[in-house]
Amino acid sequence: MPTIQVDIVSAEGEIYSGNANMVFAPARMGEVGIAPRHAPLLTALKPGEVRIEDTDGKEHFFYITGGMLEIQPHLVTILADTALRGEQLDEAAALQAQQDAEEALKGVSGETDLARAQLELAEARARYQAAQKLKGKR
Amino acid sequence: MANEKEIRTKIRSVKNMQKITKAMEMVAASKIRKAQDQMEASRPYAERIRRVIGHLGNANPDYKHPWLVEREVKRVGYIIISTDRGLCGGLNVNMFKTAIGELQKWKSQNVEVDLSLVGAKAVQFFRRLGGNVVGTATHLGDKPHVNDLIGAIKLMLDSYSEGRIDRLFLVHNEFVSTMSQKPEVKSLLPVSAIDLGEETLQDHWDYIYEPEATELLDDVLMRYIESQVYRGAVENFACEMAAKMVAMKSATDNAGDIIEELQLIYNKARQASITQEISEIVGGAAAVSG
Numbered sequence: 001m002p003t004i005q006v007d008i009v010s011a012e013g014e015i016y017s018g019n020a021n022m023v024f025a026p027a028r029m030g031e032v033g034i035a036p037r038h039a040p041l042l043t044a045l046k047p048g049e050v051r052i053e054d055t056d057g058k059e060h061f062f063y064i065t066g067g068m069l070e071i072q073p074h075l076v077t078i079l080a081d082t083a084l085r086g087e088q089l090d091e092a093a094a095l096q097a098q099q100d101a102e103e104a105l106k107g108v109s110g111e112t113d114l115a116r117a118q119l120e121l122a123e124a125r126a127r128y129q130a131a132q133k134l135k136g137k138r
Numbered sequence: 139m140a141n142e143k144e145i146r147t148k149i150r151s152v153k154n155m156q157k158i159t160k161a162m163e164m165v166a167a168s169k170i171r172k173a174q175d176q177m178e179a180s181r182p183y184a185e186r187i188r189r190v191i192g193h194l195g196n197a198n199p200d201y202k203h204p205w206l207v208e209r210e211v212k213r214v215g216y217i218i219i220s221t222d223r224g225l226c227g228g229l230n231v232n233m234f235k236t237a238i239g240e241l242q243k244w245k246s247q248n249v250e251v252d253l254s255l256v257g258a259k260a261v262q263f264f265r266r267l268g269g270n271v272v273g274t275a276t277h278l279g280d281k282p283h284v285n286d287l288i289g290a291i292k293l294m295l296d297s298y299s300e301g302r303i304d305r306l307f308l309v310h311n312e313f314v315s316t317m318s319q320k321p322e323v324k325s326l327l328p329v330s331a332i333d334l335g336e337e338t339l340q341d342h343w344d345y346i347y348e349p350e351a352t353e354l355l356d357d358v359l360m361r362y363i364e365s366q367v368y369r370g371a372v373e374n375f376a377c378e379m380a381a382k383m384v385a386m387k388s389a390t391d392n393a394g395d396i397i398e399e400l401q402l403i404y405n406k407a408r409q410a411s412i413t414q415e416i417s418e419i420v421g422g423a424a425a426v427s428g
């Protein structure tokens with residue numbers, strides 16, 4: 001009986017890899033069941049459960065918070081998100097990052113003092129190199 | 139000549155410091171391995187997502203996503219990844235030097251720069267020197283998560299989509315080896331065709347897309363950029379640990395040298411005081427017997 005290779009990966013690492021008879025995933029347009037030799041398909045996933053029926057007939061469950069589903073006849077890849085995503089949530093995260101920046105850099109001018117930056121970096125570097133040299137001499 | 143007790147206290151305090159630097163060295167050494175594993179773990183995701191983007195690009199050759207189109211540069215964005223903590227030698231300094239070099243280059247072309255900073259050290263640096271910082275993400279800890287970076291990245295992506303910036307770059311340290319790390323500047327937007335390896339995509343088949351390929355492209359591209367920045371953050375952390383290990387090792391060695399020197403001084407001081415005592419006794423005895 002034909003089987004499909006299933007890989008679930010996220011940006012932070014591999015979550016599952018193995019052979020299966022059947023895979024179910026929560027696609028954005030409705031749940032899909034994937035049997036071997038499925039036509040190539042690419043779709044977005046919404047938060048939900050991924051169910052994998054492996055070759056021993058055992059079932060594996062994974063909760064994913066969304067991502068992408070890529071299907072090739074003998075290969076199913078789920079690119080899982082590492083966190084709950086959504087326009088509003090992302091917006092909130094962006095706002096947070098912006099507020100953090102404003103908080104941390106209150107009263108700082110918008111122009112980087114390049115001349116001073118270079119001077120300071122050159123000095124720091126020289127000090128570092130001098131320390132290295134001194135160490136070599138001992 | 140300094141007295142014995144003073145020197146002894148000094149030796150003890152240097153020894154305590156040495157213990158701390160030694161411990162930090164060992165902690166850093168064990169964290170390098172973990173960070174490298176984390177770097178490795180992010181690779182399959184990035185590779186797959188790149189392949190998917192290649193397909194999506196091919197699916198609608200007429201449609202060009204704004205993130206794939208090069209345009210005239212009036213303002214650029216930089217995501218700069220530094221460490222959260224110091225004591226890692228010249229790592230941050232070298233990276234800032236590269237970043238400042240880039241800023242200088244744009245300034246000479248009259249192009250303004252927006253910054254998004256990752257890591258407390260970068261925030262400190264630009265707080266002192268100024269800069270148009272639109273977003274920050276700090277305190278990522280030992281195990282950076284994509285989640286912590288989303289905000290800082292989205293600000294830049296939105297800027298790009300809305301036309302406020304025309305290019306986006308990433309600056310971070312590249313892990314060459316435990317002994318060597320070098321600052322790297324990577325172009326994130328627009329995503330170039332070479333990055334995606336489009337020339338390798340000559341398959342006859344194509345996916346069925348649900349929903350439309352153009353819609354999916356948005357999602358995928360965003361995740362692609364995020365995975366790139368995430369990788370940068372993880373790599374930078376591996377660099378931090380490697381640099382810290384080396385810095386702490388040399389600090390431990392230096393402490394050893396200082397202890398050795400102090401020990402010599404201490405011995406001399408002890409000898410001197412004994413000699414003095416003997417000469418006093420001998421002098422005293424001579425006075426009595428004479």
